[in-house]
Amino acid sequence: MKGTGFSPYIMRSKSRGASASEGTRIRTNGQSQFGLIKFARFFASLTLALAPLAVPAQSPLADSPNRSVFHGAAVEYLFPEQVTVPAGRPTPVALHFRIAPGFHINSHTPKEDFLIPTSFSIPGTAGVALKDAAYPDGTDFTLPLDPSTKLSVYTGEFAIQARIVAQRGNHLIEASLHYQACDKNACMPPKTITVPIDVIGN
């Protein structure tokens, strides 16, 4: 993480160093630019010296250990970012999601009333309406300490087939996926992630 934050800046610094070399070439052409060259060299060195100061600001999560999945979203929206559909006509769109390894979320039809189903929605005012959505079947899953209880869950990647109706025009919608994720020992609170899609109705 630190390395990634650092390199681009160094690259910029190197390019400033290259300017100094250009300055050297100018001097060999007979132009008296000693002061300027010294200044440019000094500036390049100073920029390099200042680079470490910039690193923390560029990578504020540098010291964040590799354990943040509990604090973030267990589900990530993959694609599509943009769809073109005939205006006013219900059109199926497959929305792809990925669940973090080791986690599962309830399917759209969990086997117990208390469990929170995965559901997709589109806000009513977006110029795009959700006609209906077809969810994949869940796979059976049992917790190691309770092998008698079968859960219906999604793991890995899954896709929801949403039928949408778009008005004519370009609509950048922020749809939502509501889910509740667990691993084999613990559960995270229910969460809603944004599903941004650029819907073009033509």
Added chain:
Amino acid sequence: MKRNTLVLSIVLLLLAAFAWAGWANWEYRKQAAEKRLASAAKAELVAGGAGTGDFPHFVSPLMSHPAPDFTLEDLSGKKVSLASYRGKAVLINFWATWCGPCKIETPWLVDLRNQYASKGFEILGVSLDDLDTDDKKMLANEKRDIAKFAAQEHMQYPVLINGASIDKPYGGLDALPTSYFVDRTGKVVATQLGLTSKDDIEGNIRKALGAGM
């Protein structure tokens, strides 16, 4: 003239670089201070490896510190405060109806409570189910669901609602079940995150009861 312009530009660039470095440094210090503040109360999940699903070892800054006091309503609307249990060993168990692992450990808790109640042990089951406090009908339904779950799981100990209102002093409660074991003096002596085992829970209850059991 041309040279002067160049020098002036470079000086300006230099000043800009200084200003930028100062700003970057200030931002970094600000972020670091915010992180320190947040981590002061935040429990940590020390993994196992991200994404492996391995059970993380739970490290709480509340260990060996007084358990933050709270007053919450039980399912009948009666106010219950942690302070009123001073002198008893208390297991504060954060759970929710949607939490499968919580459902697995609840029968263990019921058994252990029956076993150790006479020694001065109590469980406070704090529900983290969402409550729509602005919508009376929804709120009534949500309370009914919690009560239904509690009855189904034979939770005879106090079941408190609106646990989300005390999540900050208890480390954010990013995952359930989460348990804090509080000794007779009100100090946290053990914590657990996620499903462990009945034996682990019992060990921690005995630790909370201490020599007086």
